[in-house]
Amino acid sequence: MFDLHIHGLGDYDSRGDSVQEILSIAGLLGKRGIKGFLPTLYPAPIDVMRRQMAVAAEAKRGQDSAQAEVLGVHLEGPFLNPSRAGALDKASFLPATEYNLQCLLDGFYDLVKVITIAPEIEGATSLIRQIANKGIVVSLGHSDATYSQAEEAYHAGAKGITHLFNAMRGIHHREPGLAGFGLLHRDIYVELIADPFHLHPLTLEMVFRLKPIERIILVSDAVKGAGADPRGAITDHSGTLLGGAYTLDSACSRLIDMGLADEATLQRLTRDNPTHYLSA
Secondary structure (H helix, E strand, O other), rough: EEEEEEEOOOOOOOOOOOHHHHHHHHHHHHHHOEEEEEEEEOOOHHHHHHHHHHHHHHHOOOOOOOOEEEOOEEEEEEOOOOHHHHOOOOHHHOOOOOHHHHHOOOOOOEEEEEEEEOOOOOOOHHHHHHHHOOOOEEEEEEEEOOOHHHHHHHHOOOOOOOOOOOOOOEEEEOOHHHHHHHHOOOOEEEEEEEOOOOOOHHHHHHHHHHHHHEEEEEEEEEOOOOOOOOOOEEEEEOOOEEEEEOOOOHHHHHHHHHHOHHHHHHHHHHHEEEEEEHOO
């Protein structure tokens, strides 16, 4: 299994400045049968994100075979829409400019595998083209995009949608939005969080009925505190979800229990599809 969107696990967090913190996450994931993962970085000042990328790069070089492989990093921002920040720090969001992109990625183009961006913010379309041309996967998220804005981003090179339905415009009968585009467009990939807290069981069922199975990628979006007690949501003081409480293996077990997936389907959701997503 490969988890392409995970912020933390147990006592550990991708925001730390310690290589050992990333290696500890890798070790815990390895024990759960996860073969590889993308430490996913929160939006922060550029110097902070660059320091965290350097930590992830060092961890990638210093791994052992018992740990899940650090495949690179997923940057969840900082080019996002403040109106759809969710649990992210909107004060850290940045304008979608070529200068900001270069400052962020200089020296890390080989490490960064996925960047989440809101396609409707000013300058995003040009930035999506630049990112995609560098061989980095563009995923759309934390966004208030309309269907047509999502479609424009897809034609500019976007390849996926970050945690479908969460932190984005919902489906309205007169405006299907980004979520509607994710469901209806056959070629775009969608991340799906399958814990009990992010999506209603019938919403999960709808996705599996409408979306081609080869375009669904199961992710945990796990955060610090996840894994120990998967019965409870991880929230802030206001009740906002901070991220996933389940690891990928627990989410797989839940989908089997719900009758939505068998072992062959899970292999596609957690191994085949993520592999194609990062390499195609």
